Amino acid sequence: MRYKAAERLNKFQTGIFAAMDEKKEALIASGREVINLSIGTPDFKPSRHVMEAVKEAVSEPFNYRYSLTDTPELLDALVAYYKRRYKAEISPDEITGVHGTQEGMGHLGLAMLDPGDVVLLPDPGYPIYEAGTLLADARIYYYGMVKENDFLPDMTEIPEEILEEARFIVLSYPSNPVGAAAPKEMYLNMIELAKKYGFFIINDNAYSDIIFDGREGFSFLALPGAKEVGVEFFSLSKSFNLTGLRLSYLIGNKDIIDAMKLLYSQYDFGIPYPAQKAAIAALTGPMDDVHAQCLEYQRRRDALCGGLRAAGWNVPDSDGTMFVWLPVPEGYTSMSFVEKLMDETGIIGTPGTAFGPRGEGYIRFALVRPAEEMARIAEKIGEILK
Numbered sequence: 001m002r003y004k005a006a007e008r009l010n011k012f013q014t015g016i017f018a019a020m021d022e023k024k025e026a027l028i029a030s031g032r033e034v035i036n037l038s039i040g041t042p043d044f045k046p047s048r049h050v051m052e053a054v055k056e057a058v059s060e061p062f063n064y065r066y067s068l069t070d071t072p073e074l075l076d077a078l079v080a081y082y083k084r085r086y087k088a089e090i091s092p093d094e095i096t097g098v099h100g101t102q103e104g105m106g107h108l109g110l111a112m113l114d115p116g117d118v119v120l121l122p123d124p125g126y127p128i129y130e131a132g133t134l135l136a137d138a139r140i141y142y143y144g145m146v147k148e149n150d151f152l153p154d155m156t157e158i159p160e161e162i163l164e165e166a167r168f169i170v171l172s173y174p175s176n177p178v179g180a181a182a183p184k185e186m187y188l189n190m191i192e193l194a195k196k197y198g199f200f201i202i203n204d205n206a207y208s209d210i211i212f213d214g215r216e217g218f219s220f221l222a223l224p225g226a227k228e229v230g231v232e233f234f235s236l237s238k239s240f241n242l243t244g245l246r247l248s249y250l251i252g253n254k255d256i257i258d259a260m261k262l263l264y265s266q267y268d269f270g271i272p273y274p275a276q277k278a279a280i281a282a283l284t285g286p287m288d289d290v291h292a293q294c295l296e297y298q299r300r301r302d303a304l305c306g307g308l309r310a311a312g313w314n315v316p317d318s319d320g321t322m323f324v325w326l327p328v329p330e331g332y333t334s335m336s337f338v339e340k341l342m343d344e345t346g347i348i349g350t351p352g353t354a355f356g357p358r359g360e361g362y363i364r365f366a367l368v369r370p371a372e373e374m375a376r377i378a379e380k381i382g383e384i385l386k
Contacts, residue, residue: 011134020350023342035377037365038350040176040322042241044296046278047289050240053281057274067270070097070249074276077283078234078249086208086219094227094254096261097271100246101204101233102128104260105170108202108250109136111259113167120158120169120199124177124355124362129170129204141166144358147327151180155193163197168230171220172204174211177355177364178325179318181215187223194229200256201230209239209290211320212298221252231256238322239290240282245275297322300367303374311382322367325352329385334360344384347377 020038027034045051057063075092082088098104105128113119115137121129123142133140141162145151153171155163171190173182187203194201201220208217220232231252237243250260301318308315308326315326328337334351341347350366352359369377 008135008137012131020338020342020348023339024348027342027346033346035345035347035369037368037377038348039368040238040366041243041368042238042322043368044241044289044293046241047282047285049285050242050278050281053277054274057277060273063273063277065273067273067276069270070095071273071276074280077280078251081283082219082221082234082251086222088219088222090221090227090251094257095249095251096257096264097276098233098248098250098260098264099268099271100237100243101206101235101248103246104233104248104250105129105202105204106132106135107263108260109133109138111263112136112200112256113138117167118162118165120162120166122153122170122172122175123357124352124359125170126172126176126204127355130356138167142356142358143169145175145178145180146358151175151178152182152186153190155190163193163199166197166199168200168202169194170202170204172206174207174217174318174320176207176321176323177350177352177359177362179321179323180325181211181319184218184223187220187226191223191225191229195225199229200253201226203230203232205232206235206238207321210294210297210322212294212301212318215319217320227252227254229253236279236282241293242278242282245278247271247275247279296371297367299371300369300374303371304365304367304378307375307378308381311378311385313382313385324365324367326363326365327361328352328363334363337363340384341381345380347381 024034075095078095079090079092082090109132113136117138119133119138119140121140121142122145124145143153143158190201203220205219211217220226231250234249234251236247250257301324305315305317305324313329318324328334334353338349338351341349349363352362
């Protein structure tokens with residue numbers, strides 16, 4: 001009997017990433033050195049006090065039981081952290097844990113959307129925003145993120161009937177993939193638009209601790225009126241290097257939080273206790289490692305982008321995140337330049353088209369090698385551009 005997958009899976013493709021992975025494996029098999037800058041997996045270690053908290057937690061038999069909910073200790077730690085770090089007032093009933101923002105965003109549509117609802121998504125944008133919307137059988141209207149507007153949403157380009165129809169808009173600054181930061185004024189304007197047209201704001205706050213050149217990393221929830229119209233995903237993955245523990249929290253508007261909790265109650269048994277202990281240790285412990293790491297990411301950005309400019313490739317610096325978003329040299333498409341780099345240098349970047357049609361003409365590199373190595377990578381790329 002032949003198996004036929006569910007129709008909804010026809011909406012998804014793995015084409016670009018599958019092709020790149022196949023080419024990477026061929027390079028490795030041929031004995032070539034491969035430098036993979038396509039995936040944003042931090043190469044920093046978690047802080048010692050966080051690892052010690054996990055070590056202690058896994059030695060306690062009780063912590064192998066179902067957790068079912070976020071513990072009061074964890075919720076209190078989040079409330080205190082948001083007040084201390086962001087000057088934002090939240091309460092424990094405005095929080096729910098998710099197994100990483102990727103998973104949380106993937107399921108949020110099931111809690112918030114009915115088939116046919118309209119969602120406003122960035123182009124280019126992180127792919128899970130699109131996938132979560134499609135899983136809910138909702139409709140997507142893409143707003144452009146372009147250099148000419150500092151990669152900020154231009155809401156005047158969205159027809160008023162779409163704004164009136166929209167259920168929510170997804171925002172994320174500092175932005176993956178484009179590396180842009182947004183001023184508070186943009187968020188304040190968006191809050192007013194959300195109130196005017198009746199849509200909600202979903203803010204992906206993954207990189208507020210990886211922001212450069214003296215810019216301020218902040219929480220959308222610290223702004224007046226934010227909780228009336230939205231929620232925020234707050235992730236411990238990149239700030240604290242806990243990607244594998246899948247620790248993220250949806251915080252804000254209580255009605256949305258309650259809807260997400262109800263959805264989760266049907267299929268989930270909560271974040272494991274040892275992971276919750278890691279979160280508590282990270283949120284209540286010293287931030288020295290977080291600050292030092294941010295400075296190191298900036299050094300890596302400077303080494304890579306400065307080195308590429310010295311080699312004749314006029315590229316901009318990113319404002320934040322662990323990525324740089326660079327216009328490809330003249331004469332190349334995103335994919336053809338990625339392929340040239342792989343073939344001639346073994347360096348792997350991500351073509352901008354992996355993040356949407358407006359990503360054409362760009363390549364994304366992850367800052368996952370030390371600054372000294374980033375400088376050598378820039379020299380290596382410069383050799384093929386001469």
